[in-house]
Amino acid sequence: MFGSTSDTILEIDNVTKSFGQVAALKGMRLKVRRGRVHTLLGENxxxxxxxxxxxxxxxEATSGEIALDGRPYQPRNPQDAAALGLAIVFQELSLCSNLTVAENILATREPRRFGFINDKELVVRARAIVADLGLPIDVSEKVGNLSIAQRQLVEIAKGLSHEAKVVILDEPTSSLSDSEAEILFDIIARLKSRGVAVIYISHRMEEIMRLSDDITVIRDGEYVSTHDRDDVTIETLIALMVGRRMDEIYPPAAHEQKPDATPVLSVDDLTRDGEFENISFDIRPGEILGFFGLVGSGRSEVMNALFGMRAATGTVRFEGQPVRFRSPAEAIARGIGFVTENRKEEGLVLSHSVGWNISMAALSDFTGPLGFTRSRAERTAAAQEVGRLAIKTHSLDTPSGSLSGGNQQKIVLAKWLLTRPKVLILDEPTRGVDVGAKFEIYKIIRQLAAEGTAILLISSELPEVLGMSDRVVVMHEGVIGATLSGAELNPETIMAHATGFKS
Incomplete structure (x- = not known):
């Protein structure tokens, strides 16, 4: 059956998986060795x-064979997989917001006494797990009160809360700060030292080159090749992954900036107690204004206030007129769009179709004088956005939740592009998106800027901010540390302001 060796813990041979007429996997193969990080690389x-x-x-695989530790492996459900020695941390969070951290970590495995959950023992066990992993989390806190980054750490603790022979980490650092990512990297090193195999999925190439021992590239559901990390370069991996070379990750600006142009949006002394204070900036048509800061700097909170999601004091002028958006609907009506960082909970209705999600923010444009929706025009417009952003979907009627994370992010972007915004807020627009899809999104951003759309780009990826922004606002602990342009746009200067370092 398998030609496994003593150091092979997991082997996949000729595995296929079809959903109706669509083949998601075709003849997939993979060999994972003990005590090594094996990265699985491919586009969304x-x-x-x-x-x-x-x-x-x-x-369940349609065909093919899988062996774990030399034995046939056919788990019936995630609980069965865990019992057989495989742990997984999915990219999309599967936490219950109304439960505590402890209750989430030990869900379905709660300690009991006389048939009832032993809450005291539950907290003790959860604290031990969190302490062993070195995570800065209060296990008594409700998950709904945590930031996205903190929830990601809880998801990691949940996945690693039982002994495993193989641990799968799917985009585990997508919402973590550098310091939190270092905690995870230390955990991975300890897992390796214990002989645990780690299957790692990430789109961050520098991270992949740092952590990986082995790298397998797949494309369009098929195996491409496997390499020792030391034998390949980032450029080679990108070419294998997308089937083409990309000489430039960040496309050049298609137009010159006009510094004397009248700002489309001006913000003065925007303040929300406990979150941010005295935030002042302006942005001109066609400008890409980057916002950078470490987790907790207040970047996203500022954008939520601008979009009418949170109350704040201060002055906001839109096209020269004072405005105060009391709701997102008012902001949308004036020409502001917002691609949220949390697509699963805030950007999409996952049970609804691709077409419905794309057109939902612009339905008024397809409504006739009698209140009826012009369905043909609506579908035509949605189809154009699918083609424009190269969204991989079987049809406009496909449920959005069945698509990959990167394609879901493209749907969120398409939704706002259809509203033809004058100002577009992009909060982590390429989070969890592969290199090929990032390049396509960057091209769209450049095109929008060339057409006169003002772009507010919030990102925790410093290369992205540097590669795409005309100017950068750096935030630290709720205030603006600096607004940088020209020669000041370099990693050292930005990080110095982001960390509050004073030279």
Missing amino acids: GAGKSTLMKILAGVH
């Missing part, structure tokens, strides 16, 4: 998540 829609869900017992 390449089949990575499908393969991981088969290993986790969420899906």
